[in-house]
Amino acid sequence: MDYLIDVNQISKVYKLYNQPFDRVKEVLSPSKKKFHQNFHAVDNVSFNVKRGETLGIIGKNGSGKSTLLKMIAGVLTPSSGKISVNGNVSALLELGAGFNGDLSGYENIYLNGTLLGFSKEYVDKSLKNILEFADIGEFIHQPVKTYSSGMFVRLAFAVAININPEILIVDEALSVGDMRFQQKCYRKIREIKKTGTVLMVSHDTGALASFCDRIIWMDGGRIFKEGRPDKILDEYQAFMSYDIKEMQSVTSYTSISDSPKETDSVINQTNAQAFGNGDGYFETLRLINLEDGKESVTVAGGDTVGIDFSLRINKDVDMPILGFTLKDALGNSVIVTNTHFEKILLEPLTKGLYNFRFKMDFPYLRNGKYSLDIALANGTYQAHEQIQWINDALIIVVRDSRPYQEGRGYLVPPGITLEKTH
Numbered sequence: 252m253d254y255l256i257d258v259n260q261i262s263k264v265y266k267l268y269n270q271p272f273d274r275v276k277e278v279l280s281p282s283k284k285k286f287h288q289n290f291h292a293v294d295n296v297s298f299n300v301k302r303g304e305t306l307g308i309i310g311k312n313g314s315g316k317s318t319l320l321k322m323i324a325g326v327l328t329p330s331s332g333k334i335s336v337n338g339n340v341s342a343l344l345e346l347g348a349g350f351n352g353d354l355s356g357y358e359n360i361y362l363n364g365t366l367l368g369f370s371k372e373y374v375d376k377s378l379k380n381i382l383e384f385a386d387i388g389e390f391i392h393q394p395v396k397t398y399s400s401g402m403f404v405r406l407a408f409a410v411a412i413n414i415n416p417e418i419l420i421v422d423e424a425l426s427v428g429d430m431r432f433q434q435k436c437y438r439k440i441r442e443i444k445k446t447g448t449v450l451m452v453s454h455d456t457g458a459l460a461s462f463c464d465r466i467i468w469m470d471g472g473r474i475f476k477e478g479r480p481d482k483i484l485d486e487y488q489a490f491m492s493y494d495i496k497e498m499q500s501v502t503s504y505t506s507i508s509d510s511p512k513e514t515d516s517v518i519n520q521t522n523a524q525a526f527g528n529g530d531g532y533f534e535t536l537r538l539i540n541l542e543d544g545k546e547s548v549t550v551a552g553g554d555t556v557g558i559d560f561s562l563r564i565n566k567d568v569d570m571p572i573l574g575f576t577l578k579d580a581l582g583n584s585v586i587v588t589n590t591h592f593e594k595i596l597l598e599p600l601t602k603g604l605y606n607f608r609f610k611m612d613f614p615y616l617r618n619g620k621y622s623l624d625i626a627l628a629n630g631t632y633q634a635h636e637q638i639q640w641i642n643d644a645l646i647i648v649v650r651d652s653r654p655y656q657e658g659r660g661y662l663v664p665p666g667i668t669l670e671k672t673h
Contacts, residue, residue, distance in 0.1 A: 255448045256300040262333030263293040263318050272642040292318040294472035305449040307459040310469035316452045320422050338417030352396030356406050363410045377413050385409035412439050417447040456484045460582035481582045485642045489526050499531050527639035530566040551646045552615030557608040568600040568629045588667055590634040595669050611667040621647045
C-alpha cells in the first residue's frame, strides 16, 4: 500500500508545574523528586493515510488535533512513537505561522518557501501562480502586519498550495477566508487529492463530509472513533450539540425498506441511530406519495409527498418542535426545516399516541439516494431539549426525469405544512 503518512503509537507529553519555581526545585532536588504532572496532549495514536486520500480530524478544543498535525508537519517532536512521512509537506497550521510581520508579503513568500524547504529558484517558478491565487493586489508590497486576517490567510494558503505539495495539512485556516476564496481553495484541494493526500482539521462538518474519505474523532488525546464521514459526523454533531457520545440503535419504529425487493412491505428499521432524553419516541415513519396514496421509497421532483409518522409520548411535552433534515449521499443538508421555521404552532403533547404528516412538493434533485433525519424537541428553537433525533431514519431514492440534468442545482420548495392524521 502506498502510504504517504504512517503514524505509529505516537504520544506527546508535557510537564505541568503548579508554579514556575517548581522547575528549579525539580532540577536541584537531590532525591530527584518530581514537582510536575504529566499531560498527554496526544496519547498513543496510530493511523496511516494513503496517496489520494483526504483525512479529516475532528474533536472539541483541547482534544489533541493541532498537536497531532504539528508533529506530522515536523514542527513538534513526539515524546514517543514514530512518524513516517513519504513526500514533501506543506502545512497551514496557524494563521501567520512562519511570517514576519515587518516584511512585505512579497518577501514573506520567499521566507515561507524557504521554511517549507524549497529553493529560491523553485519559488521563482511558482511566484506567478502564488500572486494570482492570493489576489491581494498592491498589498503584496506592504508589511504583512498591516494585513487583515482574510488577506493574511489568502497569502499563506497561496504559498502553501502552489508549491505542489504531496501532503497538504490544513488546520482551520480556511474558516477565515471569504466564500469565494474558500471555493477556490477547495478546488485546489481537489487537484492535490489526485496525486497526493490532504489532512484537514475543521469544525465545518459540511466541508469534511464533502472532501474527506475518512474521519478521525479525537478526544482526550486519543482516537475515540474512526470511520466514514456520514457515520462519524452525525455522532459528532450530536455530541457537540447535546453532549452525547454514544448513539443508540433504534428498533422501536417501522419504516419502508430501502431495498427494491421489499418496496411493498413495511419492515423494522434496525440500522438507524438516535439520541434523546426518552420522553417520547417515533413509533412509525413512512413516506407516502400523495399522487396515488401509496407508500414508496422512490420519488421524483414535483411529486406531492407526505412524511407520515406516529409519536409515542411518555412524558408531557409543553413546547414541542418537530422537524426533519434531508441529506444527500455526502451528508450535505438539502432541506432543513421544523415547525419553528414554518411558523407552525403546535399544542402541548400529553401522554399518548399522535399521528402527524409533513406535506410538501418534493424538490427537484439529482438522481441518487438521500437520507432523512427526523426529530422531536421540547422548548424554544434557541433553547430546547432533544426528545428524540433519528439519523438516517428513511432512505429515499430520487429519480430525476428532467432533461439536461447535468449542472442543475437543488431547488427547495417553500410552504411545507404539518397536519394531524388519523
